[in-house]
Amino acid sequence: MTLKAEWELWAGLHEATYVAGALALARAILSGRDNEITCAECVSWLPTYVEERNLTYRPLVAQHLAFCPSCAAAHDVLREAMALTEDKSLVEPPTYPQFQVPRSKRP
DSSP, rough: OOHHHHHHHOOOOOHHHHHHHHHHHHHHHHHHHHHOOHHHHHHHHHHHHHHHHHOOTTTHHHHHHHHHHEEEEHHHHHHHHHHHHOOTOOOOOOSSSOOOOOOOOOO
């Protein structure tokens, strides 16, 4: 019986996403990898990682991104956003919209 089958049988879970997350957590706990970083640490180092600046913890961030789908998704979003800021084809608008909000009169 596979680890996934045992987990589903034991916990009675049928949602694939929850089972996948639990299995990823179990693999991380049982892997015994040293120098693990938390999601909070990973997210705090993502801007430096995406900018490819000299980062002492770069291998740890890469290792964490390989095993954490949540942080990997945050990495992808940040990378796309930073690529848009560097896109020279985007033009800044000549003026920004100004909104006029009517004030209500007091009775």
